[in-house]
Amino acid sequence: MWYDEDSDEQENTGPKNGQITEKNPNDEKKEKCKCKKGCSKRSCCCFKFGSGCNSSCGCGSSCRNMFNHLEYFFGDDNNKCAANPCFARWLVEHAKNTDGFKLIDRDELRQLIMKCPSFPDMSYDEDLEAWTKKWQTISENEKLAHTQKLFRMLLSDDTTMHYYSFCHNDLFQEDCYWHCIVCQECLKWREWHCGVCNKCMYFSFFFFNKKKLMIFDRIYQLCGFLLGTYGVSLPCEGCGGRSQMSGSF
Numbered sequence: 001m002w003y004d005e006d007s008d009e010q011e012n013t014g015p016k017n018g019q020i021t022e023k024n025p026n027d028e029k030k031e032k033c034k035c036k037k038g039c040s041k042r043s044c045c046c047f048k049f050g051s052g053c054n055s056s057c058g059c060g061s062s063c064r065n066m067f068n069h070l071e072y073f074f075g076d077d078n079n080k081c082a083a084n085p086c087f088a089r090w091l092v093e094h095a096k097n098t099d100g101f102k103l104i105d106r107d108e109l110r111q112l113i114m115k116c117p118s119f120p121d122m123s124y125d126e127d128l129e130a131w132t133k134k135w136q137t138i139s140e141n142e143k144l145a146h147t148q149k150l151f152r153m154l155l156s157d158d159t160t161m162h163y164y165s166f167c168h169n170d171l172f173q174e175d176c177y178w179h180c181i182v183c184q185e186c187l188k189w190r191e192w193h194c195g196v197c198n199k200c201m202y203f204s205f206f207f208f209n210k211k212k213l214m215i216f217d218r219i220y221q222l223c224g225f226l227l228g229t230y231g232v233s234l235p236c237e238g239c240g241g242r243s244q245m246s247g248s249f
Ligand SMILES: [Zn+2]
Pocket: 033, 034, 035, 038, 039, 044, 045, 046, 047, 053, 057, 059
């Protein structure tokens, strides 16, 4: 190979320079928690990941995990699913506790999603396209179940093509964006969480204004494409570490 990692590019700054320091906190999801009671805070690893508790958790009848009641959004005819990280964060802000779910108007939430900029351009997502077609001819008494189906597609942790981002009020492709549960921000796949600095490495100069993000991103993609560097993630500003996917610098 012509490329040699130990060659002259080693004079950079950070102490972790070149080492892989990526540690995705979203991968640390567990099957159960060990809480003795409560489960109403992020110290509970079920709550933290937007999941309800189950019989193998330590909490029992004292459990106050609001995500035990996600059937309000997802319906109970289906397999239990968790809230995706972006929805989980939104629920914590808007519901506060278990009873708070009932104060959230599901129809308003559906409208919020359907009014987001990308929703009309979703014809290439077969599931969403089929959902929208059915919505147009649906009878009044089927609307709730169909709304819950939309929420399962866009707000739960089961993987479909898109998810709804509350951070950016738009639909994002699941393999292009992710919501970091520590930094609580929807990020592009190139942006990664540094385990040493415990924060995400994102392009901060693009991020100073979320509304401009999309425009800058287009420019970035174009420049990156022209330079042949599109798809490369940058090293951590804090420690100089790099992600699994980053190439050579
Ligand atoms: Zn717990």
